[in-house]
Amino acid sequence: MARFKPVQKGLMLLPVDISRQIIPGSFEHALCYLVDHELDFSGLRERYRNDTQGAPAYDPAVLLKIIFLAYNRGLIGSRRIEAVCRQNVLFIAVAEDNQPHFTTLTAERDCLPCTLWTQCLRTPEKTKTRQVAFFQGKRDGYETHTDRMKRKVDSDQGRQMITRRFATVEPVFGNLRNNKRLDRFTLRGRSKVDGQWKLYCLVHNIEKLATMG
Structure with a gap:
């Protein structure tokens, strides 16, 4: 009768030292060093107004690490990034055990910094964003972009x-x-595509610093 290796389906404890998951000489180590020691996040942190009220926010430095590491692994979708922050030990270490929601990682609120956004809303005191649909009728002799x-x-x-x-x-x-896995851009518009391309270039340069010094 054939014999097979035993399987374990019960409780198992896996002790993980988060600080030892980031190995020197790796992309993750170079990324964490650059973000923690070379970048100034004071301007971003000053925008938060939750000193006495509101829930604690995610550190912008941690969010930037997550985005860079995800792009390095070929992960672009915000839901996939949210999943690996819960499931992947390396992402957990880089994120310092933070598990941001996918809406925190995505950039769906582009109109919030605009000073005229209240003029686009019917009830600006209740809603922050608004979707606008534009229907273009058919025109004779019109050549589509396709x-x-x-x-x-x-x-x-x-x-x-x-x-x-x-x-x-x-x-x-x-x-x-x-x-x-940069086979397509997931954003629309020249400025957004340019920003996503620069993110990939930064990931490539950080990887070169990690491997070549």
């Missing part, structure tokens, strides 16, 4: 350009595309 892009791709110059995009010409893009 048709316009299709025409460009089908041209001789477009075929040459699209062929070059299938090749990874530099190690930097190879690292971001294959290791960091």
